[in-house]
Amino acid sequence: MHRLIFSGCLIGVFSVLLALPAHGTEWQVGPQRALKLPSAAARLAKDGDIVSIDAGLYQGDVASWPQQRLTIRGLESGAHLDALGKSAEDKAIWVLKGDDIVVENIELSGAAAPALNGAGIRFEGSNLTLKNCHFHHNQMGILTGFNANSAILIEYSEFNDNTVDYPRYGKLGHNIYIGNIRRFTLQNSYVHDASTGHNVKSRARENYILYNRVTDERNGSSYLVDLPDGGAGYLIGNLFHQGANTENAAMLAFAAEHNQTQPNQELYLVNNTFVNDHPGGSFLNNHSIATAMLINNLLIGEATELLGPYQENHDLKSTTNVLSDPASYDYRLKSDAPAIDQGIWPGIAANGFPLDPQFVYRHPCGSEKRRQQGALDVGAYEFIAKQPD
Structure with a gap:
């Protein structure tokens, strides 16, 4: 039994703890609960616990979470954390410091920090799973640090309008910014309208970008996907759209900052659909010496090109x-x-990862099995003829 550090909610908190799951304590948060705010649970929870947050709006509440093996989940229609310009440790709405963390069914918005990188989540531990989450109108969506052994999975989630006023401050905000980790997977998600910054930026050694919709739409991003350190990249079954007012001509960039001459790098673009509305833009700018492998991609746009070594x-x-x-x-x-x-x-x-497209993106933030009729179609979707009645 955890000791309580405040007395006013003693009876209510004990009622929360009466039915404990085998894997740890479940802390319940909500307007009608003993714990009214997620930050209260952040002070009480221990390693391996679950924090369940009732649906609703939680304004101006930010927190640091030091726990390991923690699960934080919104119930029913989800919990919305609107920071109203605040940030824990001048970093994020939630600063997650532990390893093996799961966050699901949470909406995070409104984070700001003096360094102009206030994020919905700042992840400082190892191994994170985000599922069915929505990050929007922060200075940065998610921001992670260096952790060579960490793996991050984001699925069924939306990121949009996480940005900084670049003309005013000279700083970029990104929807997703993954630091130097071992592996990053983004799948079945909707990432859009970064506005000057990147929609997806990852320095991971391995990147799996699978069955997503990554689009400029209302705003112009810098890159749709930027893998500035190269490494291994597998981009399969995605919908990519670059707007006419984008800041960079390239939709995708590989090894633009580091490791251009390093051997054993891999970039596979398979069964993606690229729609480029930027005059004179490029589908890909590969800055490395590695040959990018492009297979079954549908490339749409006038005066567009592929830069750097590639094989189609x-x-x-x-x-x-x-x-x-x-x-x-x-x-x-x-x-x-x-x-x-x-x-x-x-x-x-070469490393055994299957390249054949197994799913198709379904909007919003979903996927379904790719059903093939005849030979494989080019692009992210398989055309399915209507069957006669």
Whole structure:
């Protein structure tokens, strides 16, 4: 039994602790609970505990979480933490310091910090899973530090409008900024409208960007995906859209800052759909000596190109006329699209990671099994003919 550090909620907190799950204490947070705010649970929770937060709006509440193996989850429609310009430790709404953390069904907005990098979450531990979360209108969405053994998984989540006023402050805010870690996976998520900053930036040694919608839409980002340190990158089944007013010509950048001449780097772009509205833009700028492998990608946009060493296999360049409703970011194929049945089986990467597209993105923040009819189609979607009644 945890000791209570305040007396006013003694009876209520003991009622919370009566039914304990086998794996640790469950702390319940909400307006009608003994613990009214998530920050109260952050002071009480121990390693291995669960914090369950009732649906609702929690304003101006920020916290540091030192625990290991912690699960923080919003209940029902989810909990919304609106920081109102505050940040714990001048870093984030939540500063997560422990290892093996799970956060799910949480909305985080409104973080600001003196260094202009106030994040929804600052992760300082090792191994994090984010599921069904929404980060928006912070200076930075998620920001992580250096941890060579850490793996981060983000899935079924949305990131948008996390930015800093660059003309005023000269600082960039990114929707997702992953530091030097071992592995980063982003899947089945919707990342958009970074506004001058990057939608996804990762310095991880391995990056798996799978079945996402990464788009500029209302604003112009710098890069849609930036892997500035190179490493190994696997981008499969994504929808990429670059707006006309983007800050950088390239949609994707690889090894733009470090490791350009390092051997044993890998970049695979497989069955993605690229829509480039930027005049004279490029789908990819590969700054490394490694040959980027492009297979079954649908490349849409005029006066666009691929920069740096690359090898194409069954890519197809076309116009938006082949898409169902590009103005609404519906990048499914029309029935007469030349991309149908024009792909090939992409094989398996050197490290054993399967390259064949197994799912398709479903908006918002979801996916479903890719159903194949005939040969594999080019792009992120498989055209499925309507069956007769």
